Amino acid sequence: MVALDFDLGSLRAEPAEPLVAQTTGWVLAAFRSAGADPMVGARLGPLLTDAGFAQVRTSGIQDYLAPEDPRGPAMMSGVVRSLAPRMLAAGIATSEQLGLDTLTDRIAARLRASRSVFVSPILVGAWGRRP
Numbered sequence: 001m002v003a004l005d006f007d008l009g010s011l012r013a014e015p016a017e018p019l020v021a022q023t024t025g026w027v028l029a030a031f032r033s034a035g036a037d038p039m040v041g042a043r044l045g046p047l048l049t050d051a052g053f054a055q056v057r058t059s060g061i062q063d064y065l066a067p068e069d070p071r072g073p074a075m076m077s078g079v080v081r082s083l084a085p086r087m088l089a090a091g092i093a094t095s096e097q098l099g100l101d102t103l104t105d106r107i108a109a110r111l112r113a114s115r116s117v118f119v120s121p122i123l124v125g126a127w128g129r130r131p
Contacts, residue, residue: 002125004124007122007124015115016116019107020076020107054131062119
């Protein structure tokens with residue numbers, strides 16, 4: 001069995017940047033309000049073990065994107081955009097706060113101005129065998 005999922009616990013800007021911290025909070029709250037665990041990737045190993053798999057191993061991959069790299073702002077705004085209906089319905093953020101039309105550009109500008117590295121979620125893999 002092979003399982004892949006994300007651990008959003010690492011999602012941040014380093015040094016910290018307020019807009020990235022705010023959008024991260026919205027993302028985590030949206031997943032939780034929908035009944036999803038945004039950190040489930042960190043628990044894939046124990047979940048496989050609990051399901052009866054043996055010789056369970058795990059590993060993770062994570063990107064550290066430079067302040068000028070457009071992939072960080074695009075990733076963050078894309079996730080916010082996909083979760084926006086949930087955020088709005090659950091009262092996590094307003095349309096004005098989200099500002100989806102400008103979110104990518106605002107995040108990019110803030111990362112550049114603060115010289116912050118975008119630290120992506122960890123893609124976690126876990127695998128094991130049936131005994």
